Amino acid sequence: MGNTSAHGENYLNHEKGLWSWLTTVDHKRIGLMYMITVMTFFFIGGIMALLLRLELFAPNTVQGVGQVLKNGDIYNQVLTYHGAIMVFMVIVPGIPAILGNFFLPIHLGAKDVAFPKINLLSWYCFMAGAALAIATFFTHKIDTGWTFYTPYSIRTGTATVLMVLGAFIMGMSSVLTGLNFIVTVHKLRAPGMTMHRMPLFVWALYSTAILQMLATPVLAITLLLLAAEKIFGVGIFDPALGGDPVLFQHFFWFYSHPAVYIMILPAMGIVSELISTFSRKVIFGYTAIAYSSLGIAAVSFFVWGHHMFVSGQSATAGIIFSFITMLVGVPTAIKMFNWVATLYKGSISFESPMLYALGFLFLFAIGGVTGIMLAVLPIDVHFHDTYFVVAHFHYVMVGGTLMALMGGFYYWFPKMFGKMFNESLARLSFVFIFIGFNVTFFPQFVLGAMGMPRRYFDYIPAYENLNKISTVGSWLILTGFLIGLYTIVQGIRKGEKAPMNPWGAKTLEWQTSSPPPHFNFDVEPVVTAGPYEYR
């Protein structure tokens, strides 16, 4: 096989014109459409993050700097959009929708996902939901925070209903993608591709898909109830009408805790691929990694109450939730040890995707141990709703998911576009992002320990210095992402032609041309061994 398919034809030039993209059922093209939209939302959410950090550069008693956002209302709105956009439009769909869509069928040796038209429909659902959510920005900007806690979300005069409807429709998209992936994994594996020969990225997406299918409907129902409460005043959550505001939190976290794993499991899948490829070594403990994903997915349904230790739920409930949460720590620790063990006696090279994978291990270790701290009851009582929590979930979600997404993106860039990117620029971008990230978020652990609550527009002078450091860090992250954006655009436009398998990897996507032909493979592959057989 040569560099391109027999006729020089690939999925990018198979059909031409905007209309051919908007009506495509090719999973690779849909992946790219997700990529463009998700990157746009990431840009918007990122700008908002920078505004929040600028506002917090100084307490408002200091005139001038630190008064970027005019008042608490505007701050709360920007905070809400930052959270909602980053969660519902970037981190949750990110890896499955972009890289999962593109590579899951190829990893299985399939021509496409099981239901290509549903795949396109899920992109349209995503876009429709996102459009509704963003439309609120032009009416009464919502200010509830991304969690929509009652009764605040019922009482505030802002466009909660529209936003919630947007999130509901985006949830549809998530369910459809999950359904599609599960069926694809079960029905479309190439000859010889047993479940235990699937790449770990596929295992991770599979576990994620189960979560998406089972948890998202709960969020959907909760959000509909919230809308009904707001429009008709039915009295489910509003204490003034005899409702229970804490019930909303139970419903909300019953989805949103599993959602945390919807965000992180695919990232773990990518890291498994990267560590193996760039160490040229069989992954250590394949079965343990594969099944720990399923284990995490299963247990994640029973830990939601750890968000509510001080909410007024009973002490007994708190104790039980703390106990189960400890159990999630075990499969997570297993994965960490497996990745490090894979490095042992490997042949390790440090191309930018690998730097992101190692960056992931570094940040996720810190995110992980602080997660255990938060699961311990009396520690959480002090840290709950402080900057410690903010730092923790940014380490896990940004440091974890985003690092893996970037690493995966650089890893598969040659395959997706048939071009190489500038390696030095990519490394420079990584260095800025990695250092900037730690400068931004590490001080927030300390701020949290000192007692600074989250979602604060202003703060007492004792917290000033650490906030300053944190804000400066956000500028480093910005610099890193701008360099990264330049690297990507330049790579797509002017990059050298990519070989079929630039990294010497073993999984199936590297056995077809770069970029792949319309139906992924010219000849249907037959699988005879596991995905990481470096001997």
Next chain:
Amino acid sequence: MMWFNLAKAQSFMPTEGTEIAKQVDNLYGFLLITSFIACLLVIGGMIYFAYKYKRKSANDKTAYISHSTALEFLWSFIPLVIFLGVFAWGWYIYHGMRTMPKDALEINVLGKQWAWEIEYKNGFKAVNEVVVPINTDVKLLLTSQDVIHSFFVPSFRIKQDAVPGRYTALWFKATKLGEFHIFCAEYCGTSHSGMIGKLRVVTQDEFNKYLEEGQEEGQLPLAKRGEKLFALKACASCHSVDNPAVKVGPSLFQVFGHEVVLEDGSKVAADENYIRESILQPNAKIVKGFPHGVMPTFQGQINENELNALVEYVKSLSGK
């Protein structure tokens, strides 16, 4: 043990104002050390391997090690034991936190946008200031009149949500004299970050005196009573009284007797009736540059005597 104390000292936790705080910090110190060791193992291992097994040539042979049952059992089992140990330790402390002592001094705390209203058994009310005697069990009975708030005293390591429609409780026994911050830790809207109070720990004698003096407010002059009410209704969260700078709402400093520009450009004299109307129907005449619907109405929540006192207080801000 030296490590342990060092970790505690470097934990950046605020002053320990209660016995529970000491216990929490001990556990936290232990967690810091174990977390540090865990990170050292994972990150250190990663860096060491990355350095030692750096690719040397394009055709390096690598070892084929697919798994090791003994190793995998060990590194699942050891974390599990540590996690369960930490859980049990946490459970023990939490049990102490959540078991309300009998015969505690009970104080009612009402959260509202955006202030804490404190009421003692004898009917004395205060705002954003909880005063308690040292070395005494104190139980706070929390609720909220609007949205969820969360009562958080960092120095005491205690936090509990104040939920509308139900009571929640927390208790503490202060062991240090002095003033400590109270924050609202559950997002509650516009002035969430301004909902700050102080918890003052005093001797038993000072506490008794504090309560007695508080009860005498009925005999205060009208403007003084207005000032107390102004604080009690948390008007100060949004209105400045000592300088022209604006907060969420317009400043009341030297407003009385002057003309105010409204949002449609018209002007109105800030007299007694305007002040009264602004308290009872805040959205009737909004001052230019301020949003609609932010200030809640006080219709039905204060009586005529209280209105008189408030108007008198606003007057006094202009020296009239």
